[in-house]
Amino acid sequence: MNTMPLHPESSLLHEDDALHEGDSLTPAIPWSATFRAADAQSFSRMASQKRHPRYYTRYGNPLHERVARIVARLEGAQAGLVTASGMGAISTALLGLVRTGDRIVAQRNHYMGTTLLLSELLARFGVTAEFVEQTDTDAFARALRTPAAVVMLESPTNPDCSLTDLGAVCALAHQHQTRVIVDNTFATPLNQQPMQLGADLVVHSATKYLGGHHDLTAGVIVGDDALIDTLWSTQIVLGATLSPMDAWLLLRGMRTLGVRIERINASALAVARALQQHPAVASVSYPGLESHPQHALARTQMRGFGGVMGVRLKADYAGTARFVASLKLARQAVSLGGVDTLIVHAAAMWAGTLSDEALQATGIEPSLVRLSIGLEHPDDLIADLHRGLDAV
Ligand SMILES: Cc1ncc(COP(=O)(O)O)c(C=O)c1O
Structure with a gap:
């Protein structure tokens, strides 16, 4: 197992070495919805452990674990989750953090699916969103004078490549004990690391650069261990599970x-x-x-x-x-x-x-x-x- 500090390009190839089994350079596809327990005791352990990679694929899968480990390392996060699409990641992150009556501060410009989730679906469950101009940090400061559970950010944005001052907005949000989610799809962790600028969670549409070949849809969420455990509990009931084959393709895409x-x-x-x-x-x-x-x-x-x-x-x-x-x-x-x-x-x-x-x-x-x-x-x-x- 490698213990040297690695550049991101090398981490893409070696961060999951600790998970390697056997002598093959590429992982086998754990092409199974469920995994056999050796005995009653281990079955009970598998059933109660969060993010167990070999219990039931909706709860986790060895290839999800590899992908999550690499993206978490690149983003400078402790842990990650893999979902069936970018929207799977964004809906899991938002639904996992809010409850009825909560308020979200978001950008006027987001990927359209995120805008619809915030303005229509969440609104049906009593979660309101205020949309501010992302290039105006003072607009976030004004919006945060009213308590908010989450600030949702995306930079650069679709389709016009406007930016949000991630460090400044994260600092403002944290003054109000508000959590920040950043969609880092456009930049990738190689070009921008929102966790280093204060984000609590980073989400990706891995359909885009991480997969990189237009042959799969997938999503990733990274953050600290406790938050990722919370979101895992949301994810397993929402059920946006990436198939093992697509997780394998994603892993292969990420290598390059x-x-x-x-x-x-x-x-x-x-x-x-x-x-x-x-x-x-x-x-x-x-x-x-x-x-x-x-x-x-x-x-x-x-x-x-x-x-x-x-x-x-x-x-x-x-x-x-x-x-x-x-x-x-x-x-x-x-x-x-x-x-x-x-x-x-x-x-x-x-x-x-x-x-x-x-x-x-x-x-x-x-x-x-x-x-x-x-x-x-x-x-x-x-x-x-x-x-x-x-x-x-
Ligand atoms: C910035 C951004 N976030 C999220 C998504 C949604 O990702 P997916 O299509 O994988 O659900 C997209 C899709 O275009 C996107 O551009």
């Missing part, structure tokens, strides 16, 4: 996260710079660009700036749709964070869900596209995007 993020950080910056110079582009919102209004904050709380950017064209809705459809390498598909570059026309994605006013309020203009840079050579991506833009 280090090289993927290094490459994606560099390619995205090159693409963002090239797009910014094209005459058909009105603006590029990417935290790594000096022109991003929160670039200084990005430099203090992020080590790299990730692969997602919001691009506004000098075009109307139809022109933007034609541009997206004309691309040969960037594929028109939802999701982000994988090996393939993906593009979405934000207004087309949300038009069926949000009113025109709500689209405006969240900054989703008709000419906004979201790009998630993958592992293609950046020069090829730039050539494809420029060719599309030339025709707008």
